[in-house]
Amino acid sequence: EAHKETLGFETETRQLLHLMIHSLYSNKEIFLRELVSNASDACDKLRFEALGDDALYEGDNDLKIRVVYDKDARTITVSDNGIGMNREEVIENLGTIAKSGTRSFLESLTGDNAKDAQLIGQFGVGFYSSFIVADRVTVTTRRAGLTEEHGVRWESDGQGEYTLETIDKPDRGSSVTLHLTEGEDEFLDGWRLRNIIRKYSDHITLPILMPKEQHGEEEEKAEPEEEMVNQASALWARPKSEIKDEEYNEFYKHVAHDFEDPLAWIHNKVEGRLEYTSLLYIPGRAPFDLWDRERRRGVKLYVKRVFIMDDAEQLMPSYLRFVRGVIDSNDLPLNVSREILQHNKVIDSMRGGSVKKVLGLLESMARNEPEKYTTFWAQFGAVMKEGPGEDFANREQIAKLLRFASTNKDTEEQSVSLDEYIERMKEGQEAIYYITADSFAAAKHSPHLEIFRKKGIEVLLLHERVDEWFTSSLTEYDGKPLKSVTKGELDLGELEDEEEKKEKEKVAKDFEDVLKRVKDTLGDKVNEVRVTHRLTDSPACVVTGEDEMSANLERILKSVGQ
Ligand code: ADP
Numbered sequence: 001e002a003h004k005e006t007l008g009f010e011t012e013t014r015q016l017l018h019l020m021i022h023s024l025y026s027n028k029e030i031f032l033r034e035l036v037s038n039a040s041d042a043c044d045k046l047r048f049e050a051l052g053d054d055a056l057y058e059g060d061n062d063l064k065i066r067v068v069y070d071k072d073a074r075t076i077t078v079s080d081n082g083i084g085m086n087r088e089e090v091i092e093n094l095g096t097i098a099k100s101g102t103r104s105f106l107e108s109l110t111g112d113n114a115k116d117a118q119l120i121g122q123f124g125v126g127f128y129s130s131f132i133v134a135d136r137v138t139v140t141t142r143r144a145g146l147t148e149e150h151g152v153r154w155e156s157d158g159q160g161e162y163t164l165e166t167i168d169k170p171d172r173g174s175s176v177t178l179h180l181t182e183g184e185d186e187f188l189d190g191w192r193l194r195n196i197i198r199k200y201s202d203h204i205t206l207p208i209l210m211p212k213e214q215h216g217e218e219e220e221k222a223e224p225e226e227e228m229v230n231q232a233s234a235l236w237a238r239p240k241s242e243i244k245d246e247e248y249n250e251f252y253k254h255v256a257h258d259f260e261d262p263l264a265w266i267h268n269k270v271e272g273r274l275e276y277t278s279l280l281y282i283p284g285r286a287p288f289d290l291w292d293r294e295r296r297r298g299v300k301l302y303v304k305r306v307f308i309m310d311d312a313e314q315l316m317p318s319y320l321r322f323v324r325g326v327i328d329s330n331d332l333p334l335n336v337s338r339e340i341l342q343h344n345k346v347i348d349s350m351r352g353g354s355v356k357k358v359l360g361l362l363e364s365m366a367r368n369e370p371e372k373y374t375t376f377w378a379q380f381g382a383v384m385k386e387g388p389g390e391d392f393a394n395r396e397q398i399a400k401l402l403r404f405a406s407t408n409k410d411t412e413e414q415s416v417s418l419d420e421y422i423e424r425m426k427e428g429q430e431a432i433y434y435i436t437a438d439s440f441a442a443a444k445h446s447p448h449l450e451i452f453r454k455k456g457i458e459v460l461l462l463h464e465r466v467d468e469w470f471t472s473s474l475t476e477y478d479g480k481p482l483k484s485v486t487k488g489e490l491d492l493g494e495l496e497d498e499e500e501k502k503e504k505e506k507v508a509k510d511f512e513d514v515l516k517r518v519k520d521t522l523g524d525k526v527n528e529v530r531v532t533h534r535l536t537d538s539p540a541c542v543v544t545g546e547d548e549m550s551a552n553l554e555r556i557l558k559s560v561g562q
C-alpha cells in the first residue's frame with residue numbers, strides 16, 4: 001500500500017536551500033554536474049558492495065547513467081542503476097543536512113551574493129542544487145537487494161516540506177526528475193545538456209548516455225538509440241600530457257565534493273615492484289569540518305580502476321587530512337577490507353610514497369609560488385603543525401614547510417620559516433626562541449619578550465592551540481633547540497657580555513633578602529623566586545620550570561576539563 005507522508009525539512013536545511021538558490025544562480029548549470037556526480041558515486045558504492053555479494057547486481061552489472069529531457073513535460077531526468085536508497089536513507093540523505101558546523105556556517109554568511117556563493121560552494125550543496133533550476137524535484141529510488149515493492153518516491157518544491165511514498169520500482173537505483181522553473185527552458189536542449197556534461201563530467205568513469213537527437217518526423221521512433229556523451233575513462237589512468245587543467249579541476253570537484261578549483265595537484269604513476277597511480281589535490285579552502293575528526297573525506301582507494309572506498313584514512317596521515325584525490329593500486333586484491341588495510345605492506349608503501357609526493361608538492365609551491373603557499377598556509381597551516389608530532393620520519397621536511405608570526409614583523413601573518421629565522425639569528429645565538437600564548441596580542445605584548453626586543457633577538461609568536469602540541473613535538477631544527485622564552489632560567493649564553501654577567505651576580509647578591517621575603521609570603525604557590533634579567537620595563541613575571549607545562553598549555557587543558 002502506498003504509504004504517503006509529508007515531512008518538514010529541518011530549519012537549517014530550509015535556510016540553506018533558500019540561500020543557495022539565490023547565490024548560485026549565476027552558475028546554475030552545475031546542477032547537472034552534481035546529479036551526475038551522485039549517480040556515479042551510487043554506482044561506485046554498488047560495485048564495492050557487490051564485491052562481497054554478487055546478488056546485489058540482480059543480474060545487471062552494466063552500470064550506467066542516463067540523462068533524458070522531455071520538452072513537453074519540461075523535465076530533465078538523471079537516472080542510474082547504482083546502489084539506490086531505502087526509506088531511512090532517503091530521509092537521512094535528502095531531508096537533512098547532517099553536516100557538523102551547519103549553524104556556524106549559516107552564521108558566517110554575509111548577505112552578499114558573491115561572497116555567500118563561495119561559502120556555500122565550500123560547504124557543499126550537491127543534490128540541493130537541483131532547486132536552482134527546478135521548482136519541483138522528484139526522486140524515485142530502490143536500494144539494490146530489496147524487492148521491487150520497496151521503492152521510495154521523494155518529492156519536494158524546495159520550500160519547506162517533502163513527501164515520501166512507498167512505490168513499486170522494478171529497476172534498482174535512483175532517478176531524479178527536475179520539473180524546471182518557468183524561464184529555465186534553455187536546458188530542454190540536447191546540445192546544451194551534452195555540452196554541460198562534457199564540460200563538467202567528462203571524467204566520470206561510467207558511461208553517461210543520452211538518447212540520440214532525432215531530426216524530422218519520419219525518423220521518430222518510439223525508442224531512440226542511445227549514445228555515450230562522455231569519454232568514460234578513468235582520468236588518473238590517462239597520460240598526464242593528454243589531460244587539460246580544466247579536466248583536472250572538474251575531476252577534483254567530483255572527488256572532493258567541492259565547488260571551487262583546487263590550489264594544486266600532483267599526478268604520479270609508480271611502476272616496478274609496486275604499481276599504483278595517485279592523483280592528489282590540495283584544496284583552495286579548508287572545509288568547515290576540518291577540525292571534526294569524525295567527518296573526513298580524504299583520499300579514495302581504487303583497485304585496478306574499481307572504486308573500493310572513500311576516505312581510506314590509512315592512505316594519509318591525519319596532518320594531511322585536507323588532501324583529496326585517488327590512489328589506484330594494481331597490487332591489492334579487489335575484496336580488500338578496511339581491516340586488511342590496517343596492517344598492509346602495500347598500503348604502507350603507497351602511503352609513504354604519497355606523503356612524500358604531497359610534501360614535495362608543497363615544498364615546490366613554497367619555493368616557486370610563494371603567494372599560493374601563503375593561501376595554503378592560511379587555510380591549512382594549523383593542521384600541518386600536527387605533522388612533526390605525527391610523522392617522525394618526515395619531521396625535518398615538514399618543519400621546513402612551517403610558517404610563523406614573529407617579532408621581526410610583529411604582525412599576525414604567519415610568514416617566517418625556520419630557515420629564514422636561522423638566517424637572521426644573532427652572532428652567538430644558539431637557540432630558536434618562541435613564546436606561546438592564548439592570543440596573538442598576548443604573545444606580542446608579553447613582558448617575557450622585553451629583553452629579546454632590547455637585544456634585537458627574533459622570537460616566534462605562537463598563539464594557536466596546536467602550538468603547544470607542536471612545540472612539544474619539535475624540539476630542535478637544523479641542530480638548534482627550540483626554546484620557550486617563558487621557561488626556566490633565561491640563559492642567553494654567548495649573547496651576554498662580560499659586564500652583564502658581573503652585573504647579574506651583583507644584583508643577585510643585593511636582592512637576596514628581598515627574594516627571601518617574597519618567597520616566604522608566596523609560600524607553596526611558587527617553587528622559587530629569582531632575580532630576572534629578562535625584563536626591562538615590567539617589575540616581575542611568572543615563569544615555568546624548564547620541564548613543566550607552559551602556563552598556556554595549563555590554561556588550555558583546564559578549558560577542556562582536564
Ligand atoms: P554528497 O554527494 O556530497 O554526499 P549530495 O547532496 O550530493 O552530497 O548528496 C547527498 C547524499 O544523498 C549522498 O551522499 C548520497 O548518500 C545520497 N544520494 C544522492 N544522490 C543519490 C543517488 N543517485 N543514488 C544514491 N544515493 C544518492
Ligand code: MG
Nearest residue numbers: 037038126127
Ligand atoms: Mg554529491
